[in-house]
Amino acid sequence: MANSLILSYLPRGSVVHKLTGTTKLIVFLLFSVATMVTYDTRVLVVFLVMSLAIFKISRVHYRDVKLILWMAFVFLLLNNLFVYLFKPEYGVEIYQSRTLLVQLIGPYTITAQQLFYHLNMTLKVVVVIPLALVFILCTDPSEFAASLASIGVSYRIGYAVALALRYIPDVQRDYHNINQAQQARGVDISGKDKLMDRLKGSANILLPLILGSLNRIEVISNAMELRGFGKNKRRTWYAKRPFATRDRVVLILGAVIAIGSLIFTFWDGSRYYNPFI
Structure with missing residues (x-):
């Protein structure tokens, strides 16, 4: 994987x-x-x-x-x-x-x-x-965010880019897990099925994937807000x-x-x- x-x-x-x-x-x-x-x-x-x-x-x-x-x-x-x-x-x-x-x-x-x-x-x-x-x-990703900040990019933008890079593997893992779960329930989106059946199967995967992604975004944004992210104009970087x-x-x-x-x-x-x- x-x-x-x-x-x-x-x-x-x-x-x-x-x-x-x-x-x-x-x-x-x-x-x-x-x-x-x-x-x-x-x-x-x-x-x-x-x-x-x-x-x-x-x-x-x-x-x-x-x-x-x-x-x-x-x-x-x-x-x-x-x-x-x-x-x-x-x-x-x-x-x-x-x-x-x-x-x-x-x-x-x-x-x-x-x-x-x-x-x-x-x-x-x-x-x-x-x-x-x-x-x-x-x-x-954390060092990437620090490198963006070091050349003058706002640390908010750098942190958003770092989160996006960290989030890509998580989305792929979620997609793989949901796909396996759907196949266990008899939903097959392989090349063996008809095109319409594959599209319907993909929709069954995308909906929980989107909802799970939105839930993760809310959790991360709440955690950042509780820790006062964005309050100061500058910040230090652990990974720098x-x-x-x-x-x-x-x-x-x-x-x-x-x-x-x-x-x-x-x-x-x-x-x-x-x-x-």
């Missing part, structure tokens, strides 16, 4: 785990901003190698994030599909050239420039996904850790890489790398 949980903190004791939450958050933001800004394929390929290397040393396994990766894959397919449907020659506009490969129906064509644009667009998402998963799965040498080294290295990538990207005055010139 532990490996089936989505976005649940995994204490694996890797080098990434030993970094403070603030360090991981700042480095993740630096890489995310640099990745979103650039359309230079060379930079994106380097970032992809680094992202996969960080994922490897974090000791997060494929089985831990299999469902998330499949969801991201479906999102990528839909994103590329809709971009192509609404802008079938957007790459031609960007790269100021047109190399026709296949003529389809009406305005829809397949050009080398459009394919290259979709490649870059896909790379940008593929680079960020492993970094986001590593950051979430290798950072304790002081910066170590490795944190300073990683921050400096991350800043150098991010700034260097932006300089390399805009060296010729454009953020698009154009191999068709």
Whole structure:
């Protein structure tokens, strides 16, 4: 059951785990901003190698994030599909050239420039996904909240994010328990039943899940109110850790890489790398 949980903190004791939450958050933001800004394929390929290397040393396994990766894959397919449907020659506009490969129906064509644009667009998402998963799965929710507060985010927001991350595994456990209880009563939502029967079975699970979630929210909010949460403008964090040498080294290295990538990207005055010139 532990490996089936989505976005649940995994204490694996890797080098990434030993970094403070603030360090991981700042480095993740630096890489995310640099990745979103650039359309230079060379930079994106380097970032992809680094992202996969960080994922490897974090000791997060494929089985831990299999469902998330499949969801991201479906999102990528839909994103590329809709971009192509609404802008079938957007790459031609960007790269100021047109190399026709296949003529389809009406305005829809397949050009080398459009394919290259979709490649870059896909790379940008593929680079960020492993970094986001590593950051979430290798950072304790309480330390995550402390890291948000350390960069100036209101501790109320940070605490809400931490509670949401802690609550996701609880919702999954509740769903699994309710599902098992419904199956024990003869309700089957597997692929063997008809679609309508599966939808009705899912509704029988969702209703107690929602009611249980609302009850848990009320209990937590009452407990926080009784303890005077939100009374003061600032608060201390039990999970906050002081910066170590490795944190300073990683921050400096991350800043150098991010700034260097932006300089390399805009060296010729454009953020698009154009191999068709």
